[in-house]
Amino acid sequence: MSHGHAEVLTTHEVHHDEHGVHHHHQSFISKYVFSQDHKIIAKQFLITGMIWAIIGGLMSVLFRLQLGYPDQTFPWLEDILGNWAKGGKITPENYYALVTMHGTILVFFVLTGGLSGTFANFLIPLQVGARDMASPMMNMLSYWFFFGGSIVMMSSLFIQTGPFSGGWTAYPPLSALGDASPGSKTGMDLWITAMAMFVVSSLLGGLNYVSTVLNLRTKGMSMTRLPLTIWALFFTAVLGILSFPVLLSGFILLLFDRHAGTSFYLSDIYIAATNQALPNEGGSAILYQHLFWFLGHPEVYIILLPAMGMASEILSVNSRKPIFGYMAMVGSLFAITILAFLVWAHHMFVTGLNPFLGSVFVLLTLLIAVPSAIKVFNWLTTIWKANIKFTPGMLFALGFVSLFISGGLTGIFLGNSTLDIHLHDTYFVIAHFHIVMGVSAFFGMFAGIYHWFPKMYGRYMNSTLAYIHFWVTLIGAYLIFWPMHYEGLAGMPRRYLDYSNWASFNQFGDLNRFISTVAMIVFSIQLLFVFNFFYSIFKGRKVTTQNPWGSTTLEWTAPIHPGHGNWEGEIPEVHRWAYDYSKDGRDFIPQTEPIAANESKH
Amino acid sequence: MTEAVSTQRKKIHPHKFTLWVGIGSIIMMFAGLTSAYIVKGSMGNFPTIKMPQLFYYSTAVILISSFTMQWSLKAFKERGMQQYRRLLTVTMILGVGFIAMQLIAFSQLWESGTKLKGATGSGQFLYVIFGLHAVHVLGGVIALIIMFIKAFSARIRNYNPVPVEVMSTYWHFVDLLWVYLFVFFLFKS
Ligand code: HEM
Numbered sequence A: 001m002s003h004g005h006a007e008v009l010t011t012h013e014v015h016h017d018e019h020g021v022h023h024h025h026q027s028f029i030s031k032y033v034f035s036q037d038h039k040i041i042a043k044q045f046l047i048t049g050m051i052w053a054i055i056g057g058l059m060s061v062l063f064r065l066q067l068g069y070p071d072q073t074f075p076w077l078e079d080i081l082g083n084w085a086k087g088g089k090i091t092p093e094n095y096y097a098l099v100t101m102h103g104t105i106l107v108f109f110v111l112t113g114g115l116s117g118t119f120a121n122f123l124i125p126l127q128v129g130a131r132d133m134a135s136p137m138m139n140m141l142s143y144w145f146f147f148g149g150s151i152v153m154m155s156s157l158f159i160q161t162g163p164f165s166g167g168w169t170a171y172p173p174l175s176a177l178g179d180a181s182p183g184s185k186t187g188m189d190l191w192i193t194a195m196a197m198f199v200v201s202s203l204l205g206g207l208n209y210v211s212t213v214l215n216l217r218t219k220g221m222s223m224t225r226l227p228l229t230i231w232a233l234f235f236t237a238v239l240g241i242l243s244f245p246v247l248l249s250g251f252i253l254l255l256f257d258r259h260a261g262t263s264f265y266l267s268d269i270y271i272a273a274t275n276q277a278l279p280n281e282g283g284s285a286i287l288y289q290h291l292f293w294f295l296g297h298p299e300v301y302i303i304l305l306p307a308m309g310m311a312s313e314i315l316s317v318n319s320r321k322p323i324f325g326y327m328a329m330v331g332s333l334f335a336i337t338i339l340a341f342l343v344w345a346h347h348m349f350v351t352g353l354n355p356f357l358g359s360v361f362v363l364l365t366l367l368i369a370v371p372s373a374i375k376v377f378n379w380l381t382t383i384w385k386a387n388i389k390f391t392p393g394m395l396f397a398l399g400f401v402s403l404f405i406s407g408g409l410t411g412i413f414l415g416n417s418t419l420d421i422h423l424h425d426t427y428f429v430i431a432h433f434h435i436v437m438g439v440s441a442f443f444g445m446f447a448g449i450y451h452w453f454p455k456m457y458g459r460y461m462n463s464t465l466a467y468i469h470f471w472v473t474l475i476g477a478y479l480i481f482w483p484m485h486y487e488g489l490a491g492m493p494r495r496y497l498d499y500s501n502w503a504s505f506n507q508f509g510d511l512n513r514f515i516s517t518v519a520m521i522v523f524s525i526q527l528l529f530v531f532n533f534f535y536s537i538f539k540g541r542k543v544t545t546q547n548p549w550g551s552t553t554l555e556w557t558a559p560i561h562p563g564h565g566n567w568e569g570e571i572p573e574v575h576r577w578a579y580d581y582s583k584d585g586r587d588f589i590p591q592t593e594p595i596a597a598n599e600s601k602h
Numbered sequence B: 001m002t003e004a005v006s007t008q009r010k011k012i013h014p015h016k017f018t019l020w021v022g023i024g025s026i027i028m029m030f031a032g033l034t035s036a037y038i039v040k041g042s043m044g045n046f047p048t049i050k051m052p053q054l055f056y057y058s059t060a061v062i063l064i065s066s067f068t069m070q071w072s073l074k075a076f077k078e079r080g081m082q083q084y085r086r087l088l089t090v091t092m093i094l095g096v097g098f099i100a101m102q103l104i105a106f107s108q109l110w111e112s113g114t115k116l117k118g119a120t121g122s123g124q125f126l127y128v129i130f131g132l133h134a135v136h137v138l139g140g141v142i143a144l145i146i147m148f149i150k151a152f153s154a155r156i157r158n159y160n161p162v163p164v165e166v167m168s169t170y171w172h173f174v175d176l177l178w179v180y181l182f183v184f185f186l187f188k189s
């Protein structure tokens, strides 16, 4: 390890300025807290993301409780939540606060920060063959902005008027007028502050990921030899860099509307609570929706692409077969990245959007099905007739493919503007995006954690617990979200606490109770995963070989416990692509092995 | 030992590259804002304003500062440290001057009745967009001040041109960005 370090100091000219301060005996603080080592930063993102996931998941359990049992009171809720559940019932205001925070936390802090932050940091330098990121300093700042944003967001849960409660998309006027609801007051200011810090963190991280992939690849690592994980993380970063700034500009205009009295989004408003007509004129709430969804749609792919990349890699490794259609996989990632910027208005079909424009967006939206289908086809062909090793990582990768197919199909329903008139803002949308984005990205993340845990901590996670975790989560996820399609088709709107006044939805009473029960079970199984994770860090079975899964990629050529700098001695040189499995009678050929004279072409 | 360095492919210095990607992201931010303007402006009932004359002068100032920046980079590369410091100082002063002129122009506009409060209009966009641009110039000025201190500190002897190149690229960028925004508003309001 000290060897690797001397390397960093003396030979890695690019990092010279940042690393000048490093010495062999680092203090605890500089090694684990303000670390500039991409592997430590990855773990910081992962563990922060896990804490957020538990909090965000718990919120959904709480509001599911009330949705499943709308007429009951739970006195113990008041004991633990105090004002949030006065008289043992979650009030409508608090229900809105809970769903808003649930969405914000899961979308941004878990599946964006937690997912990209973890795996882009961990895998990019290790798989492209670099000692660290292009700028380890910026990388460290990226985590600390994320941390700061997390603290601010968290603090909004504890203020008197409560956190923001106008939905994760923060549409004005609810988000623009403090008088509109309790959560629109200080809670919203904290929400914007936290999100702004989050955007800065994403940008700092994304800039680094892109420039590392493009500039710091080891000798021989041409772009077409990159593992698909890296391609996916690269496009994810590009999406973020180009779309988050637009969200930021939307937020800046929102801040002016909130605090300077401008009318970017506001017009002709009368507030009943204060008996007051506002002077704002000429603004348009639709403008905010455009700015929001211009990020919002790319954002869903920011969440999904890393999962796609990791699933591709893990499926290939555990099928002991090359990924089918490597270039088609890269091409479809590229197509998705481009199209992701051209479909945002499909979230706005019912806002009075010009129907002609709407039909253009229908076309572009349905076009996304093409690259998505290519990817699915290639995953299925990769596992076709393969000698599959059902490791926990592999199971989750397979689960990912299943969920992506199910959720992608319902996207095609929603992408038709005429059908969407009926389906918009119903439980059908909830079912769609939870399956295709929420759960499937979680599956990609679990797959990645189980697969790369040995590289992260030098130990294995417990497989028995992992199998229980997998089956309960997969079956549970379908049981929770599949029935929601029927509720949505029947017209049941989202974002209501109590449906008992709607005779037509009474038929769903039992179903709602069932969904809530399964949600609680699935949530508790996630705690089993958390236990497995932390237990295995300290007590898991030790990794004894450098390359436990028999992978071709570079990270498995590094020592079992890589130091800062990743490789002792020189960085290995790359001679081939990342998918030489079951070739010429050999189980696998590492990327570092030169092409032999009589080798067959892939 | 030095071989490990040659294994790293460095066609373009990563810091420079990072700057270019960062510039792409700043462009997206202003593209978002100006397209918001276009969307809003096309909805009708959108009062426009008369641009203060001062913006023409501030345009001249920032354009000149781009020249002095480029010049100082040239001086640095030729190891003309004296000249480099002088030109860096001039650039910095011009940058501060630009921001000051923007602020004065804002207050003129304000005096003439364009306020933030109330009905929408191109004035509100102008304050936000030009203000945000000024913040980016301010960031550049702060970076210049840091370079300035480094250039005058006797202890640091550094002939690495990369930071100066990064600085000058950024400076030209905020200059061009200003020209774009200014022309945009000239046509739109
Ligand atoms: C074949 C591909 C897809 C199509 C055609 C599609 C289409 C749509 C449409 C039209 C809506 C708007 C529904 C409405 O609000 O009425 C929607 C919502 C949504 N989709 Fe998709 N989608 C697809 C794939 C995905 C993927 C891959 C993700 C995430 C990784 C995703 C995440 C979301 C989210 C988060 C929402 C709802 C946001 C909200 O209103 O809160 N979709 N989708």
Ligand SMILES: [Cu+2]
Residues within 6 Å of the ligand: A296, A297, A300, A343, A344, A346, A347
């Ligand atoms: Cu979308």
